[in-house]
Amino acid sequence: MGKRNVFDLIGPIMVGPSSSHTAGAVRLGTMARRILGEEPVRGTIILHGSFATTGKGHGTNLALVAGLLGMEPDDERIPEAPKIAKERGLNFTFETADLGDIHPNSVKFDLFGRNGCHVEVLGSSIGGGSIVIREINGFQVDIKGDYPTLVILQQDLPGVVAQVTFLLATAQINIAHMRVAREKKGAQALMVLETDQKIDEAVLGLMRKLPKIYQVLAIESLE
Amino acid sequence: MRAYEDWVIEAETKGLKISEVILQNQMEELEQSEQALFQRMSKNLKVMRESVAAGLSGERRSLSGLVGGDAAKVEGRRKKGESLVGELMSGAIARALAVAEVNACMGKIVAAPTAGSCGVLPAVLLTVEEVLKVSEHELLLAFFTAAGLGMIIAERANVSGAEGGCQAEIGSAVAMAAAAAVELGGGSPRATAEAAAIAMKSMLGLVCDPVAGLVEVPCVKRNATGASIALAAAEMALSGVRSAIPIDEVIDAMGEIGKQMPCALKETAQGGLAMTLTGRRIQAELL
Numbered sequence: 001m002g003k004r005n006v007f008d009l010i011g012p013i014m015v016g017p018s019s020s021h022t023a024g025a026v027r028l029g030t031m032a033r034r035i036l037g038e039e040p041v042r043g044t045i046i047l048h049g050s051f052a053t054t055g056k057g058h059g060t061n062l063a064l065v066a067g068l069l070g071m072e073p074d075d076e077r078i079p080e081a082p083k084i085a086k087e088r089g090l091n092f093t094f095e096t097a098d099l100g101d102i103h104p105n106s107v108k109f110d111l112f113g114r115n116g117c118h119v120e121v122l123g124s125s126i127g128g129g130s131i132v133i134r135e136i137n138g139f140q141v142d143i144k145g146d147y148p149t150l151v152i153l154q155q156d157l158p159g160v161v162a163q164v165t166f167l168l169a170t171a172q173i174n175i176a177h178m179r180v181a182r183e184k185k186g187a188q189a190l191m192v193l194e195t196d197q198k199i200d201e202a203v204l205g206l207m208r209k210l211p212k213i214y215q216v217l218a219i220e221s222l223e
Numbered sequence: 224m225r226a227y228e229d230w231v232i233e234a235e236t237k238g239l240k241i242s243e244v245i246l247q248n249q250m251e252e253l254e255q256s257e258q259a260l261f262q263r264m265s266k267n268l269k270v271m272r273e274s275v276a277a278g279l280s281g282e283r284r285s286l287s288g289l290v291g292g293d294a295a296k297v298e299g300r301r302k303k304g305e306s307l308v309g310e311l312m313s314g315a316i317a318r319a320l321a322v323a324e325v326n327a328c329m330g331k332i333v334a335a336p337t338a339g340s341c342g343v344l345p346a347v348l349l350t351v352e353e354v355l356k357v358s359e360h361e362l363l364l365a366f367f368t369a370a371g372l373g374m375i376i377a378e379r380a381n382v383s384g385a386e387g388g389c390q391a392e393i394g395s396a397v398a399m400a401a402a403a404a405v406e407l408g409g410g411s412p413r414a415t416a417e418a419a420a421i422a423m424k425s426m427l428g429l430v431c432d433p434v435a436g437l438v439e440v441p442c443v444k445r446n447a448t449g450a451s452i453a454l455a456a457a458e459m460a461l462s463g464v465r466s467a468i469p470i471d472e473v474i475d476a477m478g479e480i481g482k483q484m485p486c487a488l489k490e491t492a493q494g495g496l497a498m499t500l501t502g503r504r505i506q507a508e509l510l
Contacts, residue, residue: 127386
């Protein structure tokens with residue numbers, strides 16, 4: 001979390017009862033939807049730790065679905081989210097599991113989208129409504145949603161990162177944080193870049209045409 | 224590390240209210256105009272008024288069924304003129320219950336500083352507004368005083384029940400409300416610091432032991448008793464009563480106590496009220 005300001009202490013405006021178990025859960029759903037890159041139509045939501053044990057009374061299930069539907073944490077339809085999902089023909093099922101040595105307020109989404117996209121996202125609600133995405137499709141990441149974020153799936157080869165950063169530099173986009181992780185040497189790698197400026201479609205289009213780049217995903221910052 | 228004392232001295236030197244010093248600080252840090260900051264705070268205030276109204280009139284029940292309808296009971300008695308503690312205190316108690324009930328029932332609230340402690344600030348400040356007839360502008364300024372103190376608490380200690388127990392959540396809200404109430408009551412910047420210190424000292428050591436891990440028992444009623452402590456601290460500070468331990472040191476003590484507090488008493492539902500016979504029975508029925 002960056003330096004605090006008055007609106008971190010009086011705010012956010014949200015639907016209760018818990019900033020971590022409700023507002024944070026909505027934001028985790030929102031991030032999972034954005035990482036999928038299209039409307040999720042079905043999937044499994046796996047609750048871990050305190051999400052699994054006290055989630056029911058906090059409306060965590062409702063909040064996670066609300067986020068997947070694209071609602072904000074202050075949307076008063078959150079309690080009706082599963083009903084709305086059903087009306088739209090969407091099907092999300094809940095499971096509980098021990099996901100290992102991670103934050104007690106954690107959830108794993110296994111989502112399928114309208115056009116057939118599939119993604120697995122693991123995230124945690126770390127207090128006061130703040131969240132962090134820990135894993136995308138098994139790749140370790142650290143995305144808090146504070147910045148516009150680029151997630152790029154590429155081949156692990158020399159120069160691939162450079163061509164992306166060169167493109168960003170040309171577009172006057174400054175990189176705030178950056179992380180590259182790979183499956184194994186020479187195989188697929190995942191690059192996560194948090195930027196100070198929003199990245200427009202033209203730049204994304206150019207990026208998608210670069211060699212050895214398989215997938216480019218731009219995630220808007222939360223709020 | 225920042226200290227509330229620094230803002231008090233700056234306000235005294237420049238002859239400003241403490242809220243005006245905090246407002247200037249935030250205009251610089253957020254690179255936003257005074258008008259933009261007021262608009263954002265005004266949005267929060269609007270939602271607070273709505274949640275008070277919803278809680279006082281509503282018949283909602285929480286998901287667990289443990290919470291709902293108590294704000295209306297207190298408000299009903301107050302309206303009949305039967306209140307034992309008077310208009311101001313009963314008004315604050317009813318409003319605190321109202322907002323905390325709305326929160327427990329998945330209604331819309333403003334976290335202040337957290338969702339679990341969201342009733343204290345609107346209860347104290349909206350009741351003082353009603354009794355002292357302060358302007359909307361003065362009221363909004365007082366929220367900057369509260370939030371500024373909250374920033375110092377978050378930086379020097381924390382405002383999370385899981386990290387510091389209830390003293391960090393409702394305790395922080397009570398200190399924030401006490402400081403803001405003093406400003407609305409015409410107190411000096413120094414007096415806001417005294418009120419905050421007296422208020423927080425009264426909340427030190429308070430554990431977070433919610434039944435079944437829900438933001439319901441004892442959280443909802445503790446918002447109301449917290450509001451009354453804030454008003455008592457404000458009354459003392461406005462009368463010239465000083466705190467022997469300065470506010471920044473009280474905040475540091477709160478942070479230390481939070482570290483020393485066992486994990487079972489920090490929002491894990493593994494100790495205290497959550498582990499009583501009745502607490503465990505409620506939990507078993509819910510899960």
